[in-house]
Amino acid sequence: MTHTLGIDIGTFETKGVLVAHDGTITATASRPHRMLVPRPGWAEHRAEEDWWGDFVQVTRTLLGQSGLDPREITAVAASAIGPCMLPVDAVGTPLMNGVLYGVDTRATAQIAALNAAIGEDVILSTCGNALTSQSVGPKILWLKETQPDLFARTAKVLTSTSYLTWKLTGEYVIDHYTAANFSPLYDVNRQDWTDALADILPLDRLPRLMWSTGIAGRVTAAAARETGLAEGTPVTCGTIDAAAEAVSVGVAAPGDMMLMYGSTIFIIQVTAAPVRDPRLWYAPWLFEGQHASMAGLATSGTLTHWFRDQLARDADFAGLAAEAEASPKGAKGLLCLPYFSGERTPIHDPLAKGAFFGLDLTHTRGDLYRAVLEGIAMGTAHVLETYAVLGASPARIRAVGGGTKNAVWLQATSDLGHAAQEVCDKTIGASYGDAFLAALAIGAVPGDAIHRWNPVVHNVAPEQVAAYDRQYPLWKALYAQTRDIAHTLGVA
Template identity: 25%
Template sequence: MERLVLGIDVGTSSIKSLAVNDRGKIIASASSPLTIQHAYPGYSEQNPDEWVSVTIETMNNVINNLKQNHSDFEINGISFSGQMHGLIVLDNEYKVIRPAILWNDTRSTAQCEMIKSRLGEIVLGNPVLEGFTLTKLMWLKQHEPAHWSKTKVFLLPKDYVRFKLTGAINMELSDASSTLLLDPSTNEWSEDVGRQFGITNIYPPLVTSDTQVGFLKQSIAEKLGISNKVAVFAGGGDNACGAIGAGVIEPNQSLCSIGTSGVILSCESKQDAEYGNNIHMFKHAVNNLSYAMGVTLSAGYSLNWFKNQCAQNDSFDELMSYAEQSKIGAQGLIFAPYLAGERTPHGDANIRGSFIGLSGMHSLGDMARAVVEGVTYSLYESIAYLRTQGKQINEVVAIGGGAKSEFWLQLQADIFNAKVYKLKHEEGPSMGAAMIAATGLKWYEDIGACVEQFIHKEQVFEPNKERHVAYQSYFEVYKAVYNQTQPLTKKLVELTKQSTHN
């Protein structure tokens, strides 16, 4: 009998389920897309019950695959990863009151300003940004009082899915730390902060990521054709689970994830550190560990945009080969990847992207290289700042789209001035969730022993000191671009709004 766990990632664009055995081998996987609603500019919402139905659909697809190809198996545990910050509010009967307001929804700028005016730029270790859950709760209270009056409890995305699969209401610490409402020094809700904005009595119970919150509901187990004696563990936020799935679980271990957005994540044992420059501080899904995180909003998105606009008929591999033929600094061309504003270090929703230094001599390859370099400079800003704060970042595990190109991996190593590792197999947050379940079941003594068995590095890219020095000169110019273009792009955004209204 093969023992299996399921790792389920409740993403923004899709849900992925992964079946993994007790040796870390992936036995089956399935994913299905999700829909997103944008009712107004800046609004981003999803139907929480679609998450549930699509989760069950992907679980069913995995189990059918197992039944066809692996007759002798048993699913022992399930855990979850999920998109962070999104607000779900439930009524007295634990039914959804309105669609979920997602992490990338920017309607709550006025609420951010209210928090800053009362509590300052940093609250409970984190910058005050529209993405975080407190601002969404405040918006709901102000703009939808009928919905607010019905609210009994709020949850985050994966916590709602887990509730529907088990009947247990709770929120785990790695996700809770992304709400602006968790006190990092006590691991309890900061009711003092909530009370200042009229938010009381709607907090779910808190648990650690490895807590077994219950078992799979009988009705769902029957629908899937499996035993209902499946232990369900709380899981973690997607970045925390992505870090576990990359083996980044100890102080000063670091991660560079390049997907639609880009993330620099570095672990630390301090629970209540505070950084400036829009560096986030969240709880890891590993107990007694936290992580500092910087975010580039348009990382892989910038390359996708450039390909779609300028190189539709070329593959990404071809685009990377063109970029590789250019030189460091892209023949004097710099790209600022602010296509959707920027999170770290600037926290500016109105900044816009730009090519600086463009001339008639520049080729498609120069422009492609400038985009890749610009995205990497933006990520490097987080690394460089964290180093000024005393963090040692000498090795980085690369995951996501930026880890699929050896050219880009070497470029990261040279710009970051750090060793960059590529994993042998990369499954991201769903693997991290599976590892939480495997450890929760006591298949392994701790998450470190699980990482040793499940996660393997395939290749290391060593930084080249001469190239780093060359990149550093262009990086200094890159950093100046924001201040030089900020007033111009702010005016352009205002003019565009005026023309839209006319």
């Protein structure tokens, strides 16, 4: 039976899957890696070790586990965290660590300078997005201004998926969905690179634009030797991990929304027309003629990891979830601002700070952990509230990611967001979506086959919770009333 290979590089882990053309999973593998935080507000990966090294090792593990002849793999698709900023030299060698997506806030000064020089309204109308920590353009400008020697040696600026595709095929490509995050260097109206707004980088130093299911190239002899794949295997352009994850749970029609519980909360809704608002992000969807509206929190799964590592080293996540479940909804009046890495949507505040508020001597570790989960859920509710204000509430929400195994987190999100959620049979995530996109790219499956690959098996209904009705407005007020203090702390 023929298969496709999907590999996804996440913030803390790489996952891979071999999937038969009927959706059956033949083998899965994973490999952990670290997110480097060399300075507050910075977040990095090592491109060669964490991105390509993981791709190679996970692929070899999958081939070994499955016993498949590599020639039985009909196509390969990769996704990765993004949007990232990775400068490479003339032979494709990384010149520094990859600068990660919106959790990296190093380019705050460049965002302010570009807004002042170009105008926020012009940026929004041309790029479909306000400049935020998610934008790659300001990070390229940061490189140009603070690392001029490296910038002078930069032949291409890639993102994580672009780097993987180049290693596999020798081609420098990027999908439109990812490219839309390179503001102010991408014009969403023309769906092409632009230097009309700012002289940041010669456009020939950016990858060639493609749609996500386009075939970027074929596995080279060198890549075949490293990975064990067959030389000549088709490789798709690829995309950002969150988009592949949305595909994995059948997000396809206007009104469909993915709510991804991962290292960060990430939300994608397919829309009939562009939704352009500075509180959210816009991009062309993976397929020509479609649109997507996105949102994301800065710290979600990363915050639960921080809590376990710093305050609960004797416990695992299942034990912590049980402690949180024993705490009443509302965590006995405890509020948590989850802004431990600033915040992305809808407030776009890189200087926002995390906080626990309302502590007294009766609170337990379980109360604190429930407050963390509810704080993240309140951040998600704030995003859903923003969609509603814009008249773009979702018709259907599909939940996916490791956090869906946490019943407290899942239910709190439905309760606070006043929204039902559907959970599909397979929550393996982006790598499964990659495998489907690879099969779609070569015509092995029709577009609606994902609903057979991954049907809905569980529904989460919202409940009315008096404690949440009282505490959610206070949670929003807590940020507003402490913002100036947080900003002053950020400058000190």
